[in-house]
Amino acid sequence: MKNFNLHGVMQAPVTPLKDDFSFDVSGFEKMVDFHxxxxxxxxxxxxxxxxxxxxxxAERKLGAEIAVKTVAGRVxxxxxxxxxxxxxxxxxxxxxxxxxxxxxxxxxxxxxxxSQEEIFDSIVRIGTHTDLPVLTYNSPWRNGExxxxxxxxxxxxIDRLPNYIGMKDASFHSEKFLEISRVALKMRPGFSIIQGxxxxxxxxxxxACGSFSSSGAIAPNLCNKFYxxxxxxxxxxxxxxxxxxxxxxxxxxxxxxSSLKGAMIMMGRSxxxxxxxxPTATKERIEFLRKQLEELxxxxxxxxxx
Amino acid sequence: xxxxxxxxxHTPVTPFKKDHSIDYDTYAKVLEFHIRNGAEALALPMPEGxxxxxxxxxxxxxxxxxxxxxxxxxxxxxHVSDAGTSIAIERALYAQSLGVAAIVSHPPxxxxxxxxxxxxxxxxxxxxxxxxxxxxxxxxxSVGTTLSTEIVLELIEKxxxxxxxxxxxxxxxxxxxxxxxxRPLRPDLQLIAGADFMVSAGALGxxxxxxxxxxxxxxxxxELFELCRKGQFVExxxxxxxxxxxxxxxxxxxASGLRDGLTGLKTVLASMGRDCGVPRPPVRSAxxxxxxxxxxxxxxxxxxxxxxxxx
Numbered sequence: 001m002k003n004f005n006l007h008g009v010m011q012a013p014v015t016p017l018k019d020d021f022s023f024d025v026s027g028f029e030k031m032v033d034f035h036x037x038x039x040x041x042x043x044x045x046x047x048x049x050x051x052x053x054x055x056x057x058a059e060r061k062l063g064a065e066i067a068v069k070t071v072a073g074r075v076x077x078x079x080x081x082x083x084x085x086x087x088x089x090x091x092x093x094x095x096x097x098x099x100x101x102x103x104x105x106x107x108x109x110x111x112x113x114x115s116q117e118e119i120f121d122s123i124v125r126i127g128t129h130t131d132l133p134v135l136t137y138n139s140p141w142r143n144g145e146x147x148x149x150x151x152x153x154x155x156x157x158i159d160r161l162p163n164y165i166g167m168k169d170a171s172f173h174s175e176k177f178l179e180i181s182r183v184a185l186k187m188r189p190g191f192s193i194i195q196g197x198x199x200x201x202x203x204x205x206x207x208a209c210g211s212f213s214s215s216g217a218i219a220p221n222l223c224n225k226f227y228x229x230x231x232x233x234x235x236x237x238x239x240x241x242x243x244x245x246x247x248x249x250x251x252x253x254x255x256x257x258s259s260l261k262g263a264m265i266m267m268g269r270s271x272x273x274x275x276x277x278x279p280t281a282t283k284e285r286i287e288f289l290r291k292q293l294e295e296l297x298x299x300x301x302x303x304x305x306x
Numbered sequence: 307x308x309x310x311x312x313x314x315x316h317t318p319v320t321p322f323k324k325d326h327s328i329d330y331d332t333y334a335k336v337l338e339f340h341i342r343n344g345a346e347a348l349a350l351p352m353p354e355g356x357x358x359x360x361x362x363x364x365x366x367x368x369x370x371x372x373x374x375x376x377x378x379x380x381x382x383x384x385h386v387s388d389a390g391t392s393i394a395i396e397r398a399l400y401a402q403s404l405g406v407a408a409i410v411s412h413p414p415x416x417x418x419x420x421x422x423x424x425x426x427x428x429x430x431x432x433x434x435x436x437x438x439x440x441x442x443x444x445x446x447x448s449v450g451t452t453l454s455t456e457i458v459l460e461l462i463e464k465x466x467x468x469x470x471x472x473x474x475x476x477x478x479x480x481x482x483x484x485x486x487x488x489r490p491l492r493p494d495l496q497l498i499a500g501a502d503f504m505v506s507a508g509a510l511g512x513x514x515x516x517x518x519x520x521x522x523x524x525x526x527x528x529e530l531f532e533l534c535r536k537g538q539f540v541e542x543x544x545x546x547x548x549x550x551x552x553x554x555x556x557x558x559x560x561a562s563g564l565r566d567g568l569t570g571l572k573t574v575l576a577s578m579g580r581d582c583g584v585p586r587p588p589v590r591s592a593x594x595x596x597x598x599x600x601x602x603x604x605x606x607x608x609x610x611x612x613x614x615x616x617x
Contacts, residue, residue, distance in 0.1 A: 172477060172478040172479050173476050173477055173478065174476040174478070174501075174503035174505075174506040174507070175476050175501070175503060175550070175553070176476075177506075178503065178546065178547065178550040179550065179554060181547075182547040182550050182551065199478040199479055199482065201482075201509050201510055202478040202481065202482070202505075202506035202507075202509055202510055203478070203506065204509070205505050205506075205509055205539035205540045205542065205543060206505055206506070206543055206546060206547075207543065233539075233540060235509060235537055235539065238509070239485075239509075239510065239511050242482060242486075242510070243482065243485065243486030244486075246479070246482040246483060246486050247486060247487075249479075250483070
């Protein structure tokens with residue numbers, strides 16, 4: 001198994017679509033290449049930002065192939081295998097290994113409120129089905145919904161799976177994060193805890209190694225500056241970046257990623273509409289975003305076009 | 307109003323006798339213990355002080371007793387939270403008349419209030435007093451309602467004396483948003499860690515802590531606090547992990563769905579020679595087996611060996 005030093009703000013490209021909502025192959029190549037050229041330390045696809053659940057399994061395989069081919073070994077590529085059906089996840093896992101992806105990110109199927117035992121079985125099934133390094137996606141929601149990897153479950157999975165190398169963590173909670181980090185990093189030094197989006201400042205000093213990015217689609221320079229300030233322990237700059245990213249997240253989190261795609265188009269990257277049931281950003285919304293991004297000094301300091 | 311920055315705030319437990327009445331002789335020792343062991347201020351009675359289980363007259367007499375015992379050596383922050391707005395206001399006015407340094411209050415229990423009700427409730431309490439006012443964001447489990455960024459921003463607009471948010475909700479997004487949206491409205495707005503998780507709050511620009519674990523491990527709490535005060539957040543990780551382990555063991559004990567840690571806290575306190583009785587009903591005290599597990603876990607924490615035993 002290859003060893004990765006995962007770190008930094010890793011980019012999770014959106015899925016460009018044509019006006020008829022079909023997968024835009026050449027747009028996706030440009031998107032992936034854009035991120036690598038702008039300093040992404042890894043590429044991860046297709047996260048929710050990429051409308052993962054609105055893509056067919058065939059489209060997900062196609063996109064995975066394009067991502068691996070376009071990145072061409074410059075940085076590691078992680079393929080997301082979370083689906084509504086575990087059989088599809090296994091299929092995607094097999095395919096990712098075959099085409100030369102570097103690692104797999106997975107979660108037990110959503111929408112079933114799986115118990116801790118069910119999540120354990122699900123991840124062991126996928127993790128023993130592939131030779132690729134595996135990351136899991138910790139996505140607890142309030143009130144006990146969602147799919148939660150508690151510290152205890154993480155510990156059992158590290159014990160069981162030698163290829164379990166890290167976690168995408170979206171708990172965003174001091175106590176939950178610390179429980180996972182203090183247990184996991186002792187058992188498996190180098191275990192990569194990657195924040196779900198860039199709520200990274202609160203977790204970095206406690207052992208988070210980076211994030212899978214939301215705002216990198218429009219502000220890759222800000223993302224790179226943010227991570228560099230963390231490494232330098234320049235907390236003043238880190239706070240400035242974190243707060244700016246936090247304001248961006250507030251702009252984009254509603255009906256994610258509709259607004260984000262709208263803002264990308266405005267910045268000269270034609271990533272097309274968003275698939276239903278998510279709406280596509282309206283002209284008015286895009287104009288509103290333009291003003292906000294100008295006020296945040298994003299328009300003036302971040303790359304336009306591909 | 308001059309800015310009141312409370313720093314390292316200890317949150318004492320409330321000791322009870324066998325008949326469940328407040329044990330004031332022991333409470334005097336508790337307060338002295340905290341002052342001697344590094345408290346820069348006291349906040350009482352916080353949830354660890356079982357405020358919800360005390361009657362209104364008891365809450366008043368406890369506060370009065372504390373003020374007389376402390377005699378101005380450190381500032382005392384009075385916690386007044388209640389389901390009813392007028393009850394909380396009356397208690398806040400009483401606390402003010404005793405000379406407390408500040409008031410802290412959280413959203414009203416039980417009613418599952420809409421955000422506008424939370425704003426109304428807290429704005430009326432804050433408006434009633436002439437003291438620095440802190441709003442407490444409880445863990446999501448404990449009172450069924452938490453503060454949102456919008457609630458905090460509205461309260462800043464309504465309350466010139468709103469000094470800060472004491473956050474025990476521990477949500478990164480909330481802390482970030484309070485700081486980046488609240489500070490432009492009130493430049494000296496404080497974010498204070500409402501539990502012993504100081505690194506995350508501190509990295510985001512927070513200062514100070516309301517520390518439940520100061521009853522057990524005041525030295526460790528002080529070490530973590532000093533590292534965070536100096537901005538040494540990466541260096542603070544080891545101390546924060548020790549705090550995390552202690553917190554986990556204590557919260558894991560007890561039968562309450564709130565994971566309030568009350569049983570764990572008092573069980574460990576007794577084992578360290580500071581017997582404060584058991585929590586008031588309906589909170590169950592630990593059975594023999596549970597007590598054994600907890601004390602075994604505590605005994606396996608070498609970092610506790612430097613902590614004070616006895617009073």
